[in-house]
Amino acid sequence: MPSEKPTRNQRIVQYVAVGLVCAFAAAGFYDADPRPWGVAVAWTTCTALLVGPAAWLARDWLPADRYETVAYVAAGAAILLAIGWLGVALAFAPHLFPFGPGFVVGVGFGTLVVLLAERTVVPERMRSVGG
Structure with a gap:
């Protein structure tokens, strides 16, 4: 079954949902006493080092029509x-x-670091290898 691109309204709803989760996390972080800066920095580093290369390898090894399925499986496993x-x-x-x-x-x-690195640091020729 071919995957359709999300419409503009669907994408807006996705961004709003992610934004609300981020706002909830930021509020929880702000209310924490003491604020767990060390834990946040450690998880930022670990996530960037694990998710970034995994995402880039998946882009190289998987056909573009499988990205959505793999994203759902990864999100389910993370949950x-x-x-x-x-x-x-x-x-x-x-x-x-x-x-x-x-x-x-x-x-x-x-x-966020992984997404920004992919958009700004990784050359276009490397971003489109799998697609």
């Missing part, structure tokens, strides 16, 4: 991992729970 981490943190180490905002903000910033 399951987050749920598992939260369950373990609450069950065995409740003191880890306050660092949730640092985790969310770090992953968000790391993903």
Whole structure:
């Protein structure tokens, strides 16, 4: 089944949803006392170093019509991992729970770093290899 490009309105709804999640994470980070800057920086670095090369390798190895399917699988796996981490943190180490905002903000910033690097640093000829 061929994947259709999202319409302008669908893309706007996607951006608004992501923006609301980011705003919620920023509010949680701002309300945290003390603010988990170290956790946020560590997760930013880890996310950028893991997600960036994985995304670029996937772009090289996968045909363009498979990107959406792989994105759904990756998002589902990330959600399951987050749920598992939260369950373990609450069950065995409740003191880890306050660092949730640092985790969310770090992953968000790391993903943003990867997207910005791809748009600004990675040459166009390398971005279009898989497509």
